[in-house]
Amino acid sequence: MKVSQGPEAGQQNLSSLTEFTLMGVTRHPELQAPLFRVFLISYTITVVGNLGMIILIQVDSHLHTPMYFFIKHLAFIDLGNSVICPEMLVNFVVDQNTISYHSCATQLAFFLMFIISEFFILSAMTYDCYLAICNPLLYNVLMSQRLCHVLVGIPYFYSTFQALMFTIKIFTLTYCGSNVISHFYCDDVPLLLMLCSNAQEIELLVILYSFYNQRKKSPGLSDFCHYTVSACPLTASRPDGA
Numbered sequence: 001m002k003v004s005q006g007p008e009a010g011q012q013n014l015s016s017l018t019e020f021t022l023m024g025v026t027r028h029p030e031l032q033a034p035l036f037r038v039f040l041i042s043y044t045i046t047v048v049g050n051l052g053m054i055i056l057i058q059v060d061s062h063l064h065t066p067m068y069f070f071i072k073h074l075a076f077i078d079l080g081n082s083v084i085c086p087e088m089l090v091n092f093v094v095d096q097n098t099i100s101y102h103s104c105a106t107q108l109a110f111f112l113m114f115i116i117s118e119f120f121i122l123s124a125m126t127y128d129c130y131l132a133i134c135n136p137l138l139y140n141v142l143m144s145q146r147l148c149h150v151l152v153g154i155p156y157f158y159s160t161f162q163a164l165m166f167t168i169k170i171f172t173l174t175y176c177g178s179n180v181i182s183h184f185y186c187d188d189v190p191l192l193l194m195l196c197s198n199a200q201e202i203e204l205l206v207i208l209y210s211f212y213n214q215r216k217k218s219p220g221l222s223d224f225c226h227y228t229v230s231a232c233p234l235t236a237s238r239p240d241g242a
């Protein structure tokens with residue numbers, strides 16, 4: 001990983017980049033303490049709430065159903081999405097908002113993995129609700145334990161692959177000029193703006209995968225709404241006792 005010392009150095013005078021500087025949430029010192037308290041309370045509620053939900057679903061045998069199985073993994077993903085919070089909270093109370101090179105790469109990889117997997121877990125939950133409404137008699141047969149694990153495992157493998165691909169590509173290219181990230185955490189877009197190397201390939205991949213991920217998420221939700229709404233008139237038109 002390299003960073004140039006000035007435009008006149010070109011690609012010859014390079015030194016190792018060991019850390020980044022984060023811009024933070026605000027540049028106003030008087031807002032640091034109030035924002036720290038707000039984000040600390042929010043982060044604590046998120047951690048306690050999601051951990052409590054995971055433990056409750058795990059220990060209560062009555063909640064060992066497909067719906068709560070997906071909710072448990074959604075709670076776990078929500079915990080993972082908060083991976084940016086500890087570093088952000090630390091930066092509120094220190095003078096210099098720095099993050100090491102390896103910590104930045106790790107933060108980006110985990111954040112991408114959890115945010116991408118959330119899209120597909122929500123789609124799996126949509127499919128689960130669709131089966132419960134439209135095929136209640138066959139629900140327990142169709143939504144087997146094996147299918148539940150497949151619907152959860154595939155998003156984890158896919159999101160891990162995508163997160164590692166983007167992280168490796170971004171952190172193996174050349175950075176130049178300032179090491180300041182215009183964000184409060186290590187995100188792919190601010191990092192791409194700091195690259196000296198040609199980032200067109202990564203930018204194209206980001207656009208394509210973002211479009212694909214959204215397309216895989218949106219149809220599931222829209223189809224669920226469509227089938228639910230279309231099933232309502234059929235249910236309402238049935239005579240009592242039918």
